[in-house]
Amino acid sequence: MKNIVLFGPPGAGKGTQSERLIANFGFAHLSTGDIFRRNIKGNTPLGSLASSYLSKGELVPDRVTIDMLEQEFDTSASGSGFIFDGFPRTIAQAEALDAFLGGKNNQIHVMVAIEVPEEELVKRLLLRGQESGRPDDANEEVVRNRIKVYEEQTARVAGYYGAQGKFRAVNGLGSIDDVYERLIGAIGL
Ligand code: ADP
Numbered sequence: 001m002k003n004i005v006l007f008g009p010p011g012a013g014k015g016t017q018s019e020r021l022i023a024n025f026g027f028a029h030l031s032t033g034d035i036f037r038r039n040i041k042g043n044t045p046l047g048s049l050a051s052s053y054l055s056k057g058e059l060v061p062d063r064v065t066i067d068m069l070e071q072e073f074d075t076s077a078s079g080s081g082f083i084f085d086g087f088p089r090t091i092a093q094a095e096a097l098d099a100f101l102g103g104k105n106n107q108i109h110v111m112v113a114i115e116v117p118e119e120e121l122v123k124r125l126l127l128r129g130q131e132s133g134r135p136d137d138a139n140e141e142v143v144r145n146r147i148k149v150y151e152e153q154t155a156r157v158a159g160y161y162g163a164q165g166k167f168r169a170v171n172g173l174g175s176i177d178d179v180y181e182r183l184i185g186a187i188g189l
Contacts, residue, residue, distance in 0.1 A: 003082045
């Protein structure tokens with residue numbers, strides 16, 4: 001049983017690689033972005049709260065995000081462990097996650113960052129915007145703001161796990177297979 005934080009900027013390939021890891025190892029997937037989008041589509045109160053943040057590329061407030069994540073964790077079957085995708089995105093979220101898992105005699109075992117240069121990210125996200133219709137991918141200003149928010153608020157979470165000796169990074173350029181092989185190696189699967 002392994003709990004993994006898949007880390008990296010928007011467009012790094014976290015969702016794509018999560019799918020493979022789940023298919024091959026049976027992890028449960030907790031993607032905060034997916035959960036917000038599901039709630040927006042379903043017109044839930046959480047969805048209407050979150051949508052203004054998503055449409056601007058800003059972070060949803062920590063308290064809302066943490067409560068949602070904890071509830072989702074408690075109602076998921078754990079199988080081989082969890083992949084946290086898009087969470088934690090702030091130090092406060094990382095601390096809350098440690099406290100929450102610690103209370104269950106559980107923990108994060110490893111954080112793996114997928115590293116991709118900014119211009120490649122913008123290219124990938126705008127392409128995904130054309131193909132998937134995800135509105136926060138279709139607008140270059142929102143895409144650039146998400147990368148800025150990542151650099152200003154989220155990148156430092158790597159140092160949080162680094163201080164616990166749990167941080168690894170892999171090169172996110174190359175084919176999906178290449179990146180997957182690097183991830184397997186870094187996670188130790
Ligand atoms: P990305 O491809 O930008 O990494 P995600 O699907 O992970 O996209 O997240 C989309 C949006 O959902 C973010 O821009 C943010 O508004 C919101 N969001 C997702 N995860 C979090 C989080 N942990 N804390 C706050 N907001 C979040």
